[in-house]
Amino acid sequence: MTRKTIDAIQTSSVIVLVIAAVLAFWVYPLNQAGKIVERPEETAELIEPSQNGFVSEPFKILTEDNLSIAGFYLDAVTDSASSPAGTFILLHGLFVGMESQLEKASDITSLGYNVIIFDQRGFGQSDGDYRSGGTFEGNDLQSLLSRFELEDKLIQPVVVWGEAHGGTAGIRTAAEDARIDYVIAEEPVVDGRDWQKRVVSYNDMSTPDIMLSMVWWWMKQTSNYEIELDETEIDDQVGMLSESKPDQFFIIASGTGDTPDNSYLAELNNLGGNWVLFPSGEKDLYMENRDSILAFIKNKIMGNTE
Numbered sequence: 613m614t615r616k617t618i619d620a621i622q623t624s625s626v627i628v629l630v631i632a633a634v635l636a637f638w639v640y641p642l643n644q645a646g647k648i649v650e651r652p653e654e655t656a657e658l659i660e661p662s663q664n665g666f667v668s669e670p671f672k673i674l675t676e677d678n679l680s681i682a683g684f685y686l687d688a689v690t691d692s693a694s695s696p697a698g699t700f701i702l703l704h705g706l707f708v709g710m711e712s713q714l715e716k717a718s719d720i721t722s723l724g725y726n727v728i729i730f731d732q733r734g735f736g737q738s739d740g741d742y743r744s745g746g747t748f749e750g751n752d753l754q755s756l757l758s759r760f761e762l763e764d765k766l767i768q769p770v771v772v773w774g775e776a777h778g779g780t781a782g783i784r785t786a787a788e789d790a791r792i793d794y795v796i797a798e799e800p801v802v803d804g805r806d807w808q809k810r811v812v813s814y815n816d817m818s819t820p821d822i823m824l825s826m827v828w829w830w831m832k833q834t835s836n837y838e839i840e841l842d843e844t845e846i847d848d849q850v851g852m853l854s855e856s857k858p859d860q861f862f863i864i865a866s867g868t869g870d871t872p873d874n875s876y877l878a879e880l881n882n883l884g885g886n887w888v889l890f891p892s893g894e895k896d897l898y899m900e901n902r903d904s905i906l907a908f909i910k911n912k913i914m915g916n917t918e
Contacts, residue, residue: 651741669684671685674755676752682730682731683730684710685727688724690724699726700728700772701727702773704774710729710736723914750785757792761791771913776798776810779863783849786849786861787853798897799864802845802879803845804828804839858885861886862887865877865888865889865890867892886912888905
C-alpha cells in the first residue's frame with residue numbers, strides 16, 4: 613500500500629469521524645431539542661364546556677410576551693342563595709390540553725367552587741410554538757390572576773392545582789404571589805432535566821443522560837428561551853412554600869411507601885410540604901385515585917375554608 617493511499621484512507625477516516633461528531637453533537641441534539649420544547653401534535657378536539665353541562669364563559673388573556681392564552685371560566689354549582697366558595701385554577705400537564713381537566717372541573721364545581729381552565733402556551737387554542745417546563749407558564753399564571761382580580765372574579769380562597777409543568781408553574785407563582793392561598797402540585801416537574809427526561813420517555817426518544825446538557829443548550833437556541841439549566845430548579849420555591857404556607861402546600865405523586873417513584877421528586881422530600889403518595893398506575897393519577905384525592909382536598913382545603 614502506497615503512502616498516498618494510506619494518507620487518503622486517514623483523511624477519509626477523519627472526515628467520517630467529523631461527520632459522525634456533527635451528527636451526534638449538532639444535528640441530533642437540535643432535532644431532539646425541538647421535539648422536547650415544541651408544540652405537541654393536536655390530539656384533542658376543541659372543547660366547548662357548555663356541551664358538558666358547565667355554565668361557562670370563554671376568555672383570552674395576553675401574556676407578558678404578547679401570547680394569547682385561551683380558556684374558560686366555569687361557574688360553581690350553587691343554589692340561588694349561595695355564593696361560590698372560592699376559585700380553583702386547574703393547570704394541565706405536559707402532554708394534554710385543558711380538555712384533560714374537565715373531570716376535575718366537574719367534581720370541583722359540584723362542590724361549590726368556580727373553576728378556571730385554559731390551554732397553556734404551546735397547547736390547543738393558545739398561542740406559542742414552544743413550552744418552558746413551568747418557568748414561563750408561571751409568568752402566564754400571574755397574568756391570569758391579575759386579569760381576574762381586576763374583573764372581581766378571583767374569589768378567595770384561590771387554589772392552584774397543576775399537573776406536571778402546571779404544578780411547577782403553581783409552585784413558582786405561589787412562592788411570590790399572595791393571591792394564591794393553596795397549591796396542589798400533582799407530579800410537578802422538578803427541573804430542566806426532569807422535564808426533558810419525561811418528554812424523552814413519553815415520545816420513546818433515545819437521548820442518553822450524557823446528551824442532556826447539549827440538548828438543553830440546543831433547546832435554548834431553538835426556542836429563544838434564555839433560561840439557564842439551574843434556573844429551572846424549584847428547590848428554593850418548595851422551601852419557601854414549606855415555610856410560608858406549611859398547611860397550604862401539597863404535593864401529590866405516585867410512589868411506594870414514603871418515596872416518590874420519580875427520583876427528582878424524591879430529592880425534594882426533605883424540603884417539607886405535605887406529601888400524598890399513591891401507588892403507580894397505567895392511567896392518570898387523579899382518575900385512578902379520584903375518591904381519595906377528593907376526600908383529602910375536602911379535608912385539608914375545603915374544610916379549612918368553611
